[in-house]
Amino acid sequence: EIVLSQSPGTLSLSPGERVTLSCRASQGVSKNHVTWYQQKPGQSPRLLIYGTSSRATGIPDRFSGSGSGTDFTLSISRLEPEDFAVYYCQHYGTSRATFGQGTKVEIK
Amino acid sequence: EVQLVESGGSVIRPGGSLRLSCAASGFSIDDYGMSWVRQAPGKGLEWVSGINWDGGSIDYADSVKGRFTISRDIASNSLFLQMNSVRAEDSAFYFCARLRGSFYYYDYWGQGALVTVSS
Numbered sequence: 015e016i017v018l019s020q021s022p023g024t025l026s027l028s029p030g031e032r033v034t035l036s037c038r039a040s041q042g043v044s045k046n047h048v049t050w051y052q053q054k055p056g057q058s059p060r061l062l063i064y065g066t067s068s069r070a071t072g073i074p075d076r077f078s079g080s081g082s083g084t085d086f087t088l089s090i091s092r093l094e095p096e097d098f099a100v101y102y103c104q105h106y107g108t109s110r111a112t113f114g115q116g117t118k119v120e121i122k
Numbered sequence: 123e124v125q126l127v128e129s130g131g132s133v134i135r136p137g138g139s140l141r142l143s144c145a146a147s148g149f150s151i152d153d154y155g156m157s158w159v160r161q162a163p164g165k166g167l168e169w170v171s172g173i174n175w176d177g178g179s180i181d182y183a184d185s186v187k188g189r190f191t192i193s194r195d196i197a198s199n200s201l202f203l204q205m206n207s208v209r210a211e212d213s214a215f216y217f218c219a220r221l222r223g224s225f226y227y228y229d230y231w232g233q234g235a236l237v238t239v240s241s
Contacts, residue, residue: 059217061228
């Protein structure tokens with residue numbers, strides 16, 4: 015079973031800064047099956063990026079995704095106040111999904 | 123408009139049973155795979171179970187296999203999770219989510235149903 019490891023666990027940043035979040039898979043995975051979600055307190059997860067680099071409908075272009083093999087990245091070019099949240103990567107394979115443990119982006 | 127609305131969350135004693143429901147609207151569940159994903163308070167997301175678009179493929183996380191059963195009713199456009207022999211570690215918010223094929227991502231999520239297992 016594939017395990018996804020996200021790093022760092024928590025990032026303390028200021029609005030306007032650039033942020034890069036990492037998601038590492040325990041073995042190589044298809045780029046098509048890597049997804050990123052954002053979750054704010056008391057809310058359901060929100061789809062951000064699918065297929066490693068495709069932005070979901072309505073997602074601002076300050077969000078971007080990249081990667082291949084075992085290493086995947088979510089980048090936010092300039093943090094807006096509404097971007098402070100927890101971010102999860104997810105992989106889907108052989109009829110089940112796996113989530114990373116999440117990275118919390120908090121206000122410094 | 124696509125909507126997923128979970129219901130059935132409750133406080134339940136260890137060893138008990140509970141059935142969660144997820145009412146879908148704005149689409150037909152027999153056109154999509156559907157899953158249950160849970161989140162213990164303050165913790166991360168954990169995939170629980172999934173059913174594919176035609177109902178022919180069902181899978182469970184090892185942590186719930188043999189205790190939970192996923193099902194659906196096309197007529198009512200609803201997804202269900204029957205939870206038996208529940209344990210304290212099953213306490214969580216349970217989300218239903220719609221799976222988009224080919225890229226296999228969840229594009230719509232419900233608001234979640236809270237299940238608390240406590241004596």
